[in-house]
Amino acid sequence: MTRKRRSFSPEFKLEAAQLVVDQGYTIREAAEAMNVSKTTLENWIRQLKSERSGKTPASKALTPEQKRIQELEKQLRKVEQEKEIFKKGYCSLDVRLAQQFQIIKRLEGSFPAKTLCDTFEVHRSSYRYWRNRPGRLSSKELRTRHLIKTAHRLSNGSAGARSIAKIVTTMGEDLSRYRASRRMKLLGLVSSQLPKHHYRKAEQAHIAVPNVLGRCFDVKRPNQVWVGDITYVWAGKRWAYLAVVMDLYARKPVGWSLSLSPDSVLTKSALEMAYESRKQPNELLFHSDQGCQYTSIQFRQVLWRYQIKQSLSRKGNCWDNSPMERFFRSLKTEWIPETGYRSFTEAKEQITNYIVGYYSRYRPHSKNGGLSPNDKEIMYWKAYKTVAKNTCPLHKVS
Template structure:
């Protein structure tokens, strides 16, 4: 089927999740960029939700009542409170640092959060931030100049908080260079060591797979060859789980192994086949791959189910499965789970499923757009893919 003839469709879960992030205080532009959807579509969903039409709640009211005005005020207040909570959560490490590190964090996140709100949460004045920014612009060294240890440390603390403590000195060095800060590797290593800026260490996590079933199993078409030549040739998928006080929340993800980008996901309180099917549906509608794509997974009953296999066939995909009990046959996805849990979940206790889902979504947005991969030449998945597409256009010109 031609991609020009097919109108994009999104699952109800996808629409509601996108609208929820807007209602939590994120701008439509930011949410649309993170989730990879047109701003116009997201704007329509937000308007439909306000009318109660997105979830089928009813038609547009004829007039705005006092009760509705009060409800709108309360919603705006709640969105502000959620934004403040989000800032405090993301900038937790910076709060323990000096004013310069806080100003650097606010400056980096100024397109995502209003400066006035970020200053209030981080307990600095807006006038102090703008004074810092003026000094920073006037004192910025040229190509041959250098930063003081204090200035460099402020930048490094801000980055350390932004990336949730994931970067050791090699990635920190690359990140500083990407931001136009010229500095040697040894200096970065020394400053991080002296001031206790360390990468979180990876831990072993158990990911269960129920392969005790009588459903048909697909052959392994990948054979640990995890480096396709282009996007949308080889995807991998898996399921993991997160504990909350309300019970488990299960996460299914779909990763394009060309750029290691998360292209589809679904989070539910169950492990039924619909969980992995919803993640695949999101990936397909976002990417529209040509027929022949290989989808690689373990032998879990969800992936072997007739429901999921029928979905693969309907979209022209080929199923591939790893050997029984061999995690190395799906190593990229296992590695992704390790990064997610080490950076975002380990040591945290979630009162609700919603809280856990927010933490996962926050990290996946960072992972796709910002996290530097050594295997991708220290680019993020989105940057790596964008550069590949630019190179293809240049070749075709």
């Protein structure tokens, strides 16, 4: 019987290498957490360090920067040709310098000013001088901005554009929420309150997938039933979304992914990480709620490719996926600050530390009789090997 060769995605390799390079785990700890050999992990670490030093690998890159470099190398010749065609066509027109500056200003929101100036063959210093020439504000505009700053100060920095528009209007100056929002950006004023989170509702009926799990959360072995769900975390100035896949046997998170978009790419990434880290198990059931991220064609194609059977909770019934709800509650009450994280990078690092460093290795779980998820699985595999050894059939003597 030939041994099946394992394959890993660039995202999985990057996640594993970052545990050692960025988060201080030893190679042995990271290799055990991700279920890969030390030699394989050392190769990924060397590749990550090499890419961060500026070297583009011959194989698929791990870091987004080197991936982008590989893509740009393919597109460079085409871009240079298009640029020359544009220059030759534009130079044949009679356009004055002021008109060129106006075109550059309109395009500056989409392209760097330096690139635009080089394309139009004008001096960047000349464009800066034209753009920064002093403009005079009307007395009405000055009064409006003064009232907006006053309203923001009165609210102790908590008022948003809608509230500020109402306050300024009561002061005798008509102001819409949209005008208030634009002027708040110009003045550098922001609301200190965290915005409420809202998921978009699906506009079409979900696919017909039964609730196969049926709240049978006590399973007999690892890699028998996985559950998944998505939650949201405040990261800097916007919401980030966390997808987690958990093995029900020891309540161990086996795959996770953090993104700024709650889409199928997020849930696919978490499932792919779980499938690769658990050595591609067979006869597996995956259970989740009826979110569009789990009922999409893209996600179901991954389940079909991995030969994983799907199970969905009943509509609007969170108890059908209560282990995942309980995990997210523990994460938010035990680890995540009340005001969220300062950046996406900090959120990703801290959540990974919770899952790998604390929850899986040290946190006692009542379902496991006070053992951590890692210790619970270690006990199972030791017992499994002992039983397998003692029940091995004896060879018949001829």
